Amino acid sequence: MSIDFGLIFARMPEILAAFWVTVWIWIVSNVLAVFLGFGVATLRRYGPLWLDLLLRLLVEIIRGTPFLVQLFLLYFGGPFIGLSLDPIPAGLLGMTVYSTAYYSEIFRAGYNAIPVGHIEAAECVGLTRGQIIRRILVPEMTMLVLPQCVNMAILMMKETAILSIITVPELTLVVGAIGSQQYAFVEAMLLLALFYWFLVELSGFLGRIAEARLSKFRFAHS
Template sequence: MNYEFDFSFLGEYGQDLWDGTLLTLWMTAVSIIPGFVVGTACAVGRLYGPPWVRKAATVYVEAIRNTPLVIQVFWLFFGLAVLSVRIDAFYAAVIALVINVGAYTAEIMRAGFESIPKGQIEAASCLALSRWQSLLYVQLPQAVERVYPALVSQFILMMLATSIMSQISAPELTGVAYQIQAFTFRGFEVYLVIAVIYLAVVTLLRAILTGLGKVIFPRRRRLGTPL
């Protein structure tokens, strides 16, 4: 084996890699909160909504969870273009991520709501709290606390899923790697560097979300419960 490793492309394309990494992080950041809101709303709808809301939420969750993310973003970016509805690659990527993570978050949050003892809901009712007050002040905080580790894992998976957005020419990290590899023909080195960057980004994101969890849920910190 006479292959010679060459990472000299980092000098020429380092800024492109940095820009791609920042776009990946930005795409993740602007998708997490809307995805959580969509997922939580669907979980509440499936548990407490009228029949038509439950059915609509179930159809949404099952449809998204049982189709590939790449098909969803293709439909938004290429499919809607046939109907003269054109969406920028970045916005198509963010919308697809929000829709996708919302469906998975819905099931995580539903499990969190269902894990809350019925006695606490009855106690809230005895204190004259309305259903929405009980949901907002009693059930939601506990549900999020109980499933927070699963939410963190799901959001990290969403960050890694941004790599799919290179298929619609979104210039995130993997999209930049495709371009560099095409110019340099150094596929092994390029994708090795990209893997290292993804590992660093995942470590950073997990540290941020774990630290946020320790601030939001001091009881878990006192008890030493893993976040």
């Protein structure tokens, strides 16, 4: 077996375009999911009991089934209930729903980890519920959940590879296709693995810098 990466590098413009698809789907779905996940956690905490139970069931269903099956259901089953989506919107929607479930659990744990005393103190000085959420819970929670959110975002970066199965033109699909066309599939996959490895290590590194920068805002645990 001979290894020749030149065959793959010759197609660099296509690979860069695919890289861009991977990155924007990753960023958009994760940003959406962070806000939606926070919303779900907040509704579960302050909403009526039936809403809490309903959301909990949904979160458990999403976390208990494979991402691939969810994508198949959305992409191949969707048209039967009038939801015909192209691969990219389907992938984006699937990623967002899947990550929202996980982020909501991170935020739920974050809410629970805030010392009750802080909330009681805020109530004593007459802050409204909205003020308590905005001024006390959100800032304190941001610090608490940041490491888990970084971790989650990195896991989601790797999940984007699965979108190739429903033909989203992202890195794995495009590099795999180039590899097949050039009869250099193993080289293509090796390159792909290195690429993702680099991306994941880079995100982890940036995440650690962000945590170090923000750690000065961390409150002391009582």
